[in-house]
Amino acid sequence: EAQVTQNPRYLITVTGKKLTVTCSQNMNHEYMSWYRQDPGLGLRQIYYSMNVEVTDKGDVPEGYKVSRKEKRNFPLILESPSPNQTSLYFCASRPQVSGTGSYEQYFGPGTRLTVT
Amino acid sequence: GNSVTQMEGPVTLSEEAFLTINCTYTATGYPSLFWYVQYPGEGLQLLLKATKADDKGSNKGFEATYRKETTSFHLEKGSVQVSDSAVYFCALRGSQGNLIFGKGTKLSVKP
Numbered sequence: 345e346a347q348v349t350q351n352p353r354y355l356i357t358v359t360g361k362k363l364t365v366t367c368s369q370n371m372n373h374e375y376m377s378w379y380r381q382d383p384g385l386g387l388r389q390i391y392y393s394m395n396v397e398v399t400d401k402g403d404v405p406e407g408y409k410v411s412r413k414e415k416r417n418f419p420l421i422l423e424s425p426s427p428n429q430t431s432l433y434f435c436a437s438r439p440q441v442s443g444t445g446s447y448e449q450y451f452g453p454g455t456r457l458t459v460t
Numbered sequence: 461g462n463s464v465t466q467m468e469g470p471v472t473l474s475e476e477a478f479l480t481i482n483c484t485y486t487a488t489g490y491p492s493l494f495w496y497v498q499y500p501g502e503g504l505q506l507l508l509k510a511t512k513a514d515d516k517g518s519n520k521g522f523e524a525t526y527r528k529e530t531t532s533f534h535l536e537k538g539s540v541q542v543s544d545s546a547v548y549f550c551a552l553r554g555s556q557g558n559l560i561f562g563k564g565t566k567l568s569v570k571p
Contacts, residue, residue: 387549387564449506454503
């Protein structure tokens with residue numbers, strides 16, 4: 345089954361304790377992305393990756409890191425989490441489409457993070 | 461810059477009522493437009509899309525038409541069901557191939 349998986353699904357942690365949220369896709373997609381979803385703000389992009397070893401900042405990158413060492417994996421790293429990073433996080437992927445491609449993205453089930 | 465504005469919710473309807481969720485956009489050119497749906501406890505799923513002006517996207521009884529004159533992509537359904545209760549997001553393709561989302565509209569359908 346084609347899918348994007350995230351782990352963990354739920355995480356409660358304390359300020360300053362480094363954590364990693366994993367994301368994996370089995371569709372051989374080049375493009376992967378992380379979003380956070382907050383009430384009244386919708387989804388905002390944190391980081392994205394066009395391919396292996398190619399990453400770039402989205403709209404809200406502060407406090408986050410990513411890496412793309414393999415095509416299928418795109419972990420999100422919070423080196424020193426703070427309470428304002430409490431949110432619902434989604435990973436997404438899509439094939440690399442050029443020109444007028446529709447750029448449909450496939451989303452994981454989400455990770456609910458609480459930082460106390 | 462590019463942006464999406466959609467009507468605020470929540471929207472509460474009775475089963476079989478007509479649904480409209482308004483969405484307007486600001487963008488350079490004519491980007492692809494999307495409606496995504498998020499059912500409770502799940503990730504986002506693509507509901508429908510339109511890649512050029514005057515295109516109509518449709519799926520599961522939902523429709524939206526890409527109107528460049530009014531820069532709009534309103535979502536409609538003639539007869540909603542309880543199972544349509546979800547959060548609906550309008551989005552456009554950004555210049556980097558990313559998605560730019562509206563804030564979402566929560567729909568609750570009562571039996």
